[in-house]
Amino acid sequence: MAGRCLxxxxxxxxxxxxxxxxxxxxxxxxLGELTGPGMIMLPFLVPDYVNxxxxxxxxxxxxxxxxxDQVPGKWRRDGCVSxxxxxxxxxxxxxxxxxxxxxxxxFLAKESGAKGADPGLGTVDKKSIAKHDGDVGAVCxxxxxxxxxxx
Numbered sequence: 001m002a003g004r005c006l007x008x009x010x011x012x013x014x015x016x017x018x019x020x021x022x023x024x025x026x027x028x029x030x031l032g033e034l035t036g037p038g039m040i041m042l043p044f045l046v047p048d049y050v051n052x053x054x055x056x057x058x059x060x061x062x063x064x065x066x067x068x069d070q071v072p073g074k075w076r077r078d079g080c081v082s083x084x085x086x087x088x089x090x091x092x093x094x095x096x097x098x099x100x101x102x103x104x105x106x107f108l109a110k111e112s113g114a115k116g117a118d119p120g121l122g123t124v125d126k127k128s129i130a131k132h133d134g135d136v137g138a139v140c141x142x143x144x145x146x147x148x149x150x151x
Contacts, residue, residue: 015051018058025056028066032081038112040084074120079113095121 014020027049033042049065056063068087071080085108088094094101106117119125 012048012051015055018055020055020059022059022061023056024062024064025052026064026066027052028068028087030082030084030086031067031069032083032086032112034067035081036112038081038083039108042084070125072119072125073122074116074118075109075114077120078115080109081112083108083112090125093126095126 011020029042029045029049032038033040034046035043053063053065068090069082070090071082071086086105088101089105097103102117102119105119106114109119
């Protein structure tokens, strides 16, 4: 890269102008991150995601937005919402706790309404993107995600 200079512009400006690398993009937020209650609330993501998706469309690519709202049965009955990082168990299928993810999940879940460490996993909770061979479209069709593409 001798003699070349990387852009010093902000990513938001690069996407607003459609000058990012042209590639399809999927944006996703957990519903609880947008509405609460919970430890991590990020409602400001929505306008940023809209900016990113508009830039993707300007670059001639497809963009998708996803709101994740799956919560294991017992936690949902407690009033728990889909908190930050809850999708990781679904994406990677780590409900057997081999990475000790569940203790972190419960830490966030109790701030979002869960009353106990047992999430009450059902059949739908144990399906994951990995079990769909990485096919995000299949996961969207399975009802775990609400996905929207460009009209």
